[in-house]
Amino acid sequence: MRDGGGDRASVRCTLNLLILGGTRFLGRHFVDAALAGGHDVTIFTRGREPIPWGDRVTRLVGNRDPDTAPGLDVLAAGEWDGVVDTSGYLPRHVRAAAATLDERVAHYLFVSSLSVYADASRADQDESAALASLADPASEDVAADYGALKAACEREVRSVFGERAAIVRPGLIVGPHDPTDRFSYWVARFLRPELVGDRGTAAVVPAPHTRPIQFIDARDLANWMLDLALSRTAGVFNACSPPRHWTMGALVDALRSRESAVVPTWIDENALVRCGVEPWTELPLWIPQSDRTMAGFMEFACAKARAHGLCFRPLEETLDDTAAWLSVRDNSAAWTHTLSAARERLLLQPR
Numbered sequence: 001m002r003d004g005g006g007d008r009a010s011v012r013c014t015l016n017l018l019i020l021g022g023t024r025f026l027g028r029h030f031v032d033a034a035l036a037g038g039h040d041v042t043i044f045t046r047g048r049e050p051i052p053w054g055d056r057v058t059r060l061v062g063n064r065d066p067d068t069a070p071g072l073d074v075l076a077a078g079e080w081d082g083v084v085d086t087s088g089y090l091p092r093h094v095r096a097a098a099a100t101l102d103e104r105v106a107h108y109l110f111v112s113s114l115s116v117y118a119d120a121s122r123a124d125q126d127e128s129a130a131l132a133s134l135a136d137p138a139s140e141d142v143a144a145d146y147g148a149l150k151a152a153c154e155r156e157v158r159s160v161f162g163e164r165a166a167i168v169r170p171g172l173i174v175g176p177h178d179p180t181d182r183f184s185y186w187v188a189r190f191l192r193p194e195l196v197g198d199r200g201t202a203a204v205v206p207a208p209h210t211r212p213i214q215f216i217d218a219r220d221l222a223n224w225m226l227d228l229a230l231s232r233t234a235g236v237f238n239a240c241s242p243p244r245h246w247t248m249g250a251l252v253d254a255l256r257s258r259e260s261a262v263v264p265t266w267i268d269e270n271a272l273v274r275c276g277v278e279p280w281t282e283l284p285l286w287i288p289q290s291d292r293t294m295a296g297f298m299e300f301a302c303a304k305a306r307a308h309g310l311c312f313r314p315l316e317e318t319l320d321d322t323a324a325w326l327s328v329r330d331n332s333a334a335w336t337h338t339l340s341a342a343r344e345r346l347l348l349q350p351r
Helices: 025-036 091-104 142-164 183-191 218-231 248-256 269-274 303-307 315-328 341-348
Strands: 016-020 040-045 058-061 082-085 108-111 165-170 172-174 202-206 215-217 235-239 263-267
Touching: 016 025, 025 040, 025 218, 082 091, 082 218, 091 108, 091 142, 108 142, 108 218, 142 165, 165 218, 172 183, 172 218, 183 248, 183 315, 202 248, 202 341, 215 218, 235 303, 248 315, 263 269
Parallel strands: 016 040, 016 082, 040 058, 082 108, 108 165, 165 235, 172 215, 202 263
Antiparallel strands: none
16 A cells, blocks of 8 residues: 555545544544545544444544553554544654554545644744754653644654655634634634523623634535545645634624624733733633744644645634534533633623
8 A cells, every 4th residue: 555646646536544533523524524525434443432423434443552452453454545643642652553554554644733833933934844842752741742742743654654644733623523612612602602601791802803813614624634635645734724814803703793792892911911811721712912932823824735725614604503513512511611701700890
């Protein structure tokens, strides 16, 4: 299977795909896209999550950690046109999977992150910017070293697959089945406020209106990743909306256009900082402008991916579909880290 190459004409129209992951969020949307395209899909998971596709997919059960039984044993046989890795966070795990699959997979697509860059202080950085490195090469602390670990995972993939590898670096991924409550907090706050507690019609929003924000609908990302797999495209791609394509004001305007009765109250970020509001977590998409180390985090250049076919659905479609999904999911354990109703009322009090 080591034929490689990026000539679309030489590649089968129907692929036999292996997904490392596949039951949650981006992986789930990728499986949906692959099945809709008539492709054969195998997923490799720990077997803990239910799957919505029945016998339309082949399910292999194992563990990304080769030291945790049954490890990667089920991947020791079989051939695939491409593997899509949505669940690689530790270099040791990724190295083991890549080495196991090397001779039997034509193309390896690794989902990385825009967090891999060493310096997020500058806007418009492209794929050539320097990457973060681990202070402790033995670290497996994903919470503390997420970006540097992802960068190390990229190196493991490229060391094995070389020109047969695609590295995709998304920013904030949004849409239905998002487990993080980040983007979906804003959808709930404006379109389904009953889901986020006892709230009034005034919503705290971090000023200014012109703050750039950057994200991508998981379905747009999944569809494009499938195109990369189909064409066996190699290379590294920042995969997000164009810098300054959307602002916080544009997001709020789009939310209000969906017949929302909620009215934004724009709070100066100095007041938010004084009140101890946690950036990105309590108020998702907000990074204080005073944090110069992160000044460019929502303004990465993504022209290369767009030149390779990445496109974006209307924002309103993402909002409507996310709201519909929020209305039917179990929200009992949601919103544990975002701004609480009590904290919001406090911030809205006159000063």
